[in-house]
Amino acid sequence: MQPQTIWQRMLSIDRRWLYAILFVNIVVFLLSPVRLRAPISPPVQKFYDEIESLRPGDLVMISSNWSASTLAENQPQLEAVLKHLMRKGVHFTFISIEAQSRDISLRLAKRLTEEAGYEYGKQWAHFGFVPNLIVAIKGMVNDLPATIKQDVTGTPIQQLPVTKGVKSLKDYKMVIDITPSGTVPIWISYSPKEVRILYCPTSVMAAEAYTYLDSGQVKGMITGAKGAQEYEQLLGITGLGAPFANAISFSHVLIIFFILLGNFALLMQRLHERREG
């Protein structure tokens, strides 16, 4: 049996080595104090400008539909957006069509609102889990109190100061959809035209949303952890976005490097075989 060439060995490398290299890369750049500054992309700038245009007391619906599987991307987004909303004195309510997200977003919002001195019921509320988004949106457009009925504490939403007098989704200024799922077309299709829609997808879902950004149906977008880092920069805060984006940034480089390396090894192996006849 002929000994393997270096190119053959490279092409048949044990995948555990690849896993180890990626793991080290992520850990090093996640913990590294070196932070690359991100240029602000147009969708993130538009997102920021839209929230800046809100006035204290305006009401925003946050559709938080992510579970722990996409926590690395959606949590920095939600944290940054909530901090901005609270800084502006904007009131907000949550809704979740993802069962796990109901608790994740509630616990995260509780922590952040307590830090900012935001009062539950008065300045924000959580409507809990609803099983069908299309039905929920259509219901909220027709009659929001009849559709939602109670918040997570069991209080009828008409009795909550934050939603007192709210009859329909039309009374909201904005919907912010934070999700790894393709729910933004549903919001676009069924929510009132006067309600502005902002979107926080994971990186893998962002490509599909550019068509809505282009048409103006989505007013702004924060893409994954990298978008969250840009948003943190705009807000002048330090959050989870920067370290996560740092690790992702260098992981991209590593993947590209290894793709090139794999192609180079293949090319060299072919040349070697041609030479050997």
Added chain:
Amino acid sequence: MEAIIPHLIAQNIWQLPEANRTVYATLVVLGAFVLVLGLIPVLQALPPRGRRAIVVTVTFLAGLLFAAEFFLPVDWRAIFPKDDPTRNFLTPAIQPAQNVLQTIGALALGLGTYGLVRLHLRNVVQRRTQWGYSVVLLIAFLTMATFSIANTLAERQLLKLEGTPQRVLERGFTILFDYTLVQLDAAMFSLIAFYIFSAAYRAFRIRSIEASILMFTAMVVMIGVVPLGAYISYQLLGLPQGPAPEGAGLGTQILHSIDLPDIANWILFTLNAPAQRAIEFGVGIGGLAMAIRLWLSLERGVT
């Protein structure tokens, strides 16, 4: 008849009257229960063709309600003078219909839970292969469900706990949810990164011009959208940032538009968006065709 319909519409026949609402609600629920219980033996007794006819009719009528409400004009005062001009006479029926849909959606969760527990209980009772995993699943399921339901009841003030039981519930739910479920779920998903890395190294080969274009574009976007792209463009290569000043020469304009973030954004907005739009048009038309097939029960296996 002409007098009754507007009267019923004015009274909002789709919602229960305020007076004696509990009594009416109980009667409606009991009526629905009796109807469903009565319908099951009827459906079972019917031959397949008769059963299919009932299911097809109910499916068509349910779909027709939403379609008619959407497409009918809003102002029906010419026929029903007392009607609300901002909505048609079917609009008040939409909310109760949506409540029914949400209830069915919630029932699906219960059905899924029942199926899961039944399957794993059978695994354990019959000592099937790897039944130990089913034991783990059932214990985890019961523990999480107990703490989660108790936590929700406590949030809604339906379960009033104080002192040690309250602390045990809070601590237990935090350990199970924040420190176990969330971490396991996040860890599971993050494994994909390792598979992508391994697959990209092994499978992403430049074998044709199309593959070369795809790889070059992917590389530009991957680097251009992360902070490193900006660092390479502005710090290492010293390219100017932002749009070119008005009246700038061609050379300056080119320099202002060849940085990686700008190229990546151009690819996303100018190449990706139209392609996505075309795909979504196709998906939309396909979805519409599928919806019509389901509505008219033309789809195989509907009944």
